[in-house]
Amino acid sequence: MKSFIIPNLEPSDRTALINQRVIFYPWGKDVLVEEPQLQRALKVLDAKATSEPTDIAEVFRISWKRITHQVELDRASNRYSDQSPRGKYVQRCDARIAELIRQSKEKLDSVLPVLISSKATFTKSSRLFFIANTPEPSQDDLQKKFEDQFQQLISLDKVRTAFVDCSALLVYTHTLYADCPSSGLRELGEFLIVITLDGTEDGVRWFNNTRLVNGAEPAMNAPHVFSDGTACFDGLQQTLQELIAQFEFVTVTELAIQFLEILPAGNPLCRFADRWPPKQPH
Amino acid sequence: MNVFALLSLGPVVLILLGLLDRRLRHYRFGPIWSSKPISRRLSIRHLTNQQKEILRSSGIEFEEPDAETILFNDKWSFVQAKLLLNGEVVDITGDADTGEAIMTFQHIKAVQNGFTTSFSPIDRAPLQDWVRNFNQRKIAKLVNYLLLPVVKKSIAIYYGEPGPRPNGDDQFSISLYSLSDWEERQRSSPHFSREIYDVTGRRLIAELEQDRLNLRICSTLYTLRACDLVDDLRRILNELSPSLILAQALKSVGFRFDPNLMEAAARGTDERLMIPSCLAKHILEPVVQRHVEVYNCAGNALSPVSYENMVHVFLYSSPVGTPRLNPPKQLWQTAITSDDPVFAPSGTGIPLAADNGFIFAEILDRNVYLHLNCVRLGTSEEIGMLARQFAEIANVMKDESQRDNRTVVSRMSERFAQQCASQYRAGGLADGKTNFATVETTFRSSLISAASAQSEYYQVKNSPDSELRGREFDQICALANVESVSVRDAWIVVTTANLYCLNPSSGVKYDIGKFEIQINAKEHTIRWLNQTRRVNGFHAPHVNGEGLACMGNTKELFPMLLKKQEYASVVQIAIAFVETVNVDDNWGSQITNWPRACKGQQ
Structure with a gap:
């Protein structure tokens, strides 16, 4: 089978190939794809290519160029040189929007440190509070309680399996679907939900193992879950932290799955939910 | 020769004696003022199999403590080996009991062909800085004989200079500076800091730059201890010697x-x-x-x-x-x-x-x-x-x-239970001083503020792109009664055709006039300026002399649309605002003062 070396890929290109499930292999600084994957790779890269043979039999090196790149450049240069009333109107709006974005980002950045510190204190305090107000169980009881909880957790309908890694619970789900108010059921994909046992590192993080989609930000795990696995700020976070503090990991898992399936109404991040594929009828 | 000249020669003589003493030590003699010879076992590394065979066939005894090294038990074996292999001693390192002879042979010289060891940038130290000159030559010589045959690349040495950027894999770089140099440079240049490793790859100073190429110990060595260069180079040789690393690693796991x-x-x-x-x-x-x-x-x-x-x-x-x-x-x-x-x-x-x-x-x-x-x-x-x-x-x-x-599953379940139980036990050490209710309130309120700020940010960030705004401009131009749209600084100015207003109680239509609707995109405000006439100082029945309106039931609608920058809707409603009147309102009751529209316009 012929194989093709694709040179000069940016890290974002590699991510795009991974997200679109293109199978490729590292080849020094470049990547190597087999013939059936080449067209798909070029489509993902939005590129056209020519190939030439290498010293190795059946291995070709391609030269590729993005198709839309020049068009986008032209459009951008036109936009900023356009002095017609229409052009000026667009520029005016763009400038105003940029200013608004800057202001709102500044505001968001200013509240984050307070949130982070208050969350850390809350996480620690709620566990102390819970333990202080619970009759002390014996070691055997504790062991049995948590072993039962683990069995209960992996028996949940939407949970495929669960592992424990250092001090985090890794929950693997079956394919999850989100109910999008505007476009119906969307297939999000299979998820890895990371729940830290002590509630640190955001307590719960969600990672899509099937696909990442460019939504409100690039490479989103779900319409309202960012690329680093953290979710948009939501009242649910307090509940999750409290439940983690109380060692209620089954409920945490159920709520974490529910959080993905029910998109918060009116959340601007969920505007892009229709970029996830619609649920296929079985 | 006078006394002063003799005195000034004194230090020179002492230095020469020191150098001679060091040279003699290499050949296993004691210091020149001591009669007791030093008994040292010497080793050599990186001999080829062929060279080892020559030694064996000549009856020279040596041990092989590891795959890289041969160790001579007596002084004459070493001297014979040196003569047999036609080797040249570059330096001898180590302590009083064991030492390593750093040697070069014909086969190493052959490897060196085409590769150089140089100081970069070329730094010609002044004559009085002869110690530094001497050090540079010695360092270059050591590097040349010790490291070059192994890395098989040209080597650039940066002395007292900030760490070089590796320029690909064609060259090996060594950056030598003292800790004081480093601290001084950190103080004087905030951009200087970058990740530094010692020869074992252990990080010394955290990285600030993203360029991961800087981390490659296989093409760059950063060392803060120029004075320990020989030891460092030996450690690099260990690091660069696959057989040695492999032997150690395999031994550690019983292979x-x-x-x-x-x-x-x-x-x-x-x-x-x-x-x-x-x-x-x-x-x-x-x-x-x-x-x-x-x-x-x-x-x-x-x-x-x-x-x-x-x-x-x-x-x-x-x-x-x-x-x-x-x-x-x-x-x-x-x-x-x-x-x-x-x-x-x-x-x-x-x-x-x-x-x-x-x-x-x-x-x-x-x-x-x-x-x-x-x-x-x-x-x-x-x-x-x-x-x-x-x-x-x-x-x-x-x-x-x-x-x-x-x-x-059973292993995971057991581990989960163990981890949770241990956290339960660790969490029981409460001090009882924290007021949980206060902590909860603080967290909840900060979460609400963060959620609101985040929602606002994405609301703005995801507003329509320029192309859509261009289409919106086209929509405004296509609205009924709009003649032109222009932009002046922060103002979007819409010029209308002649507007008429119908009195709902009498059914009479009045001629209000042509308007300039001015929208301030920065302050989210709107003004109506009549370009045809004013009646009692008013621009329209509900618009005062300053162009500001008594909004009535549109009081909340305009600010909301302006904030969302939905200007096509703003203009459409602004025109409709002039064309309608509430005669129950004080301002609106003045509609009868406006000229009636001509018959043709009715």
């Missing part, structure tokens, strides 16, 4: 190094993969009884492959996802030098956990995925860690029962 397997691993493998492949040959192949192919995936996910009769080992990979979890601080009591994120297991295979519970690998049929970026710098510590991981994998592959799904 014996076989040079033939290393040669087999080197065939057809890229340089960086040679060591992992060799470890796999030693540790995994005897267990799986198949060829083991190792891939360096560099953080890319790769699907499992199912070629028969082969086991595939993917370094720094997983079947799905990207590296996204924080790395553990240590594994098996060894610190992890890399802070690259690690892969989570895919959940479809058999997880393998280290002593601290970290799942370092996952086995899927005949595919093994290693989650850590564990061959980043190629140091002996990293290779040792990799050997340990391979040994653990071999144990699991050997024992069928460990791969049974029920065993895995």
